[in-house]
Amino acid sequence: GWAMLIMGVVLLPIFAISEVIQPTPGDPGIPVLTLTQDAGLRITFMLASLFCLLPAAAAEEILFRGWLLRQSMAFVRSPWIAFAVNGVLFAAMHMNPNLDDSFQLAMMGVAFCYMAFRFGGIEFAIGAHAINNLLIVWFFSPLPLANDTHPFSWTTVAAGFLVPAACVIVTEVVLRWEPLRRLVGAEAPP
16 A cells, blocks of 8 residues: 555656656546546546456566566576566566557566565565556556557657656665655565
8 A cells, every 4th residue: 555655656747747748649638537527437437447456466466576576586696687587578468569568568567576576575566566557547548448559659668767767766765764664564675
């Protein structure tokens, strides 16, 4: 929960600036406000998103940062090689036909690996992954039923560096700042 709150505060402005710089083509507006005029249905949409995306993020983190990262770390000396392999496989699993989106997914996979590695567990990465997905669905782009292709976007590539960098910075701030570390229940870094 704390990861969702902390990362939400950090990621929402980044996503908003990205959308202002390069709006999504044919974007009808903020999904949670434009999908329906009925307030009850908006709340239902948000709750359904939460109850679907939180377990999905947890499952991906268990598979990729829980199991796969541990397995790959057993075979390579450098954690960064394991992070890179994990990120590429994470992006491939999403089967997105767009190169810019796949790059962004791979970089997010690397960032979530870094979080899991530094925290010594996947809990914080689950929260970060979940809020990332929820913010996208609620405020920027409801999940499509099919992976549609779109023109290559340098903004997406830039976000592929910026958002993971924000994840790494938040990880280090939380682990190094005693009040935050205590709040999230993390151990002091070695």
